[in-house]
Amino acid sequence: MKPKPLWITLYALVVVSYLFSVARFWDGETRFTELIMFGEVHEQRSLSEIKETPRDLYPDSTGYDAQFYAQIAVDPTLRNPELPQAVDNLPYRARRIGMPLVSWIFGFGDPGRALTILALINPLAWIGSALLLLKWLPPANFQNFVRWAGFLLGLGMVVSTRYALPDGPVAFLIILAVYLHQREKPLASALAVSLACLTKETSLLASALFAPSKDELAAKWKRIALQCAIIVVPIALWVLYIHFTLSAENGNLSGSRNFAYPFQGYFAKWVEIIDYAQNGKSWKTAAIAVSAHIAMSLYILFLLFKPQPKDPWWRIGIGFAILGVFLGPAVWETYPGATCRVLLCIHLAFNMLVPRKKVWLAILLVANLAAINFPRTMRLQSEIPQKVSSIETSQSETAIAYQME
Secondary structure, eight states, X not given: OOOOHHHHHHHHXXXXXXXXXXXXXXXXXXXXXXXXOEEGGGGGGSOHHHHTSOOOEETTOOOOTHHHHHHHHHOTTSOOTTHHHHSTTHHHHHTOOHHXXXXXXXXXXXXXXXXXXXXXXXHHHHHHHHHHHTXXXXXXXXXXXXXXXXXXXXXXXXXXXXTTOSHHHHHHHHHHHHHHHHTTOHHHHHHHHHHHHHHOGGGGGGGGGGOOOHHHHHHSHHHHHHHHHHXXXXXXXXXXXXXXXXXXXXXXXXXXXXXOXXXXXXXXXXXXXXXXXXXTOOXXXXXXHHHHHHHHHHHXXXXXXXXXXXXXXXXHHHHHHHHHHHBOHHHHOSSXXXXXXHTXXXXXXXXXXXXXXXXXXXXXXXXXXXXXXHHHHTOOGGGSTTOEEEEEEOSSOEEEEEOOO
């Protein structure tokens, strides 16, 4: 497909809009730390190095997950005696060492630089994803634009940026893995998945990308075994390091309320959305929650009931779709909920796999409708009415909800 001037312009506008939204978070003193969302409630528990670093604080808030990864970014060896106090569940958070380690390395041990890098990893991953996706979705027509922009401006990628979370970087690494896989670079592709696993452990599901046919299993078993080792060994060694470095009193490797019976969390989300409407909550919040949940339903149903095992995108997406079926209330509840980013890969797979026939166009548009909420999701703290307050905290996710006008 040959790029066309109109679509090149629209693609460029998406990139400019995203970068402008990120640039608005810059502050001369605290830099980009508003994206990390340090909560005032946890201030006294923070590492001494963090307390001494100028950064933005959310008043009267428990903050969000990235503030705990920021503590680890100061000392990724996990040997700082203040870490167990500073992190809500240190073994669980430490398992996702990718972003903190990169921040520490490129921050050269300086906490201020490390926090800035932690906040900017998502924008860099977003740019990388935008560029790589041009291979499959060049600026040539309306359908490509919806698929490309719908994913990049969707709730998963944008929420990951807004709160400096691991999900956006994971998506980039998985896209990179598919790119390398299709260029017949199997070991480099496996390395990308391995890095994704160190960034977030659920990325192990993306290893289905390398699922061989019967003929390949017999002919290429050595290469397949090496790919498996590249993916599994680093995360396994890191988990062992956590086990022998931290005591049981520091927390555990699993979160709470992350899993439930099939579709239990999914249907509980519908009940929550109905409660939004019945109790006079913001109609905007309710409308976006409905559209996002419908989109998630479409992603899961499409991948479950329209199998395409020969396609690498489906092989990646189906594992996350099955994961979505078993996710518990801690991941589904509140607006926008963690599922939009935890299951980010099924949005990606859906957009890449949906047929290009006109009959599917309406479904594609509905599935990407949440992208119109991009400006609202990327608001500054000062632009959020009544700021942000925590409504529930669990070991796995700190649930937040906007107090909408």
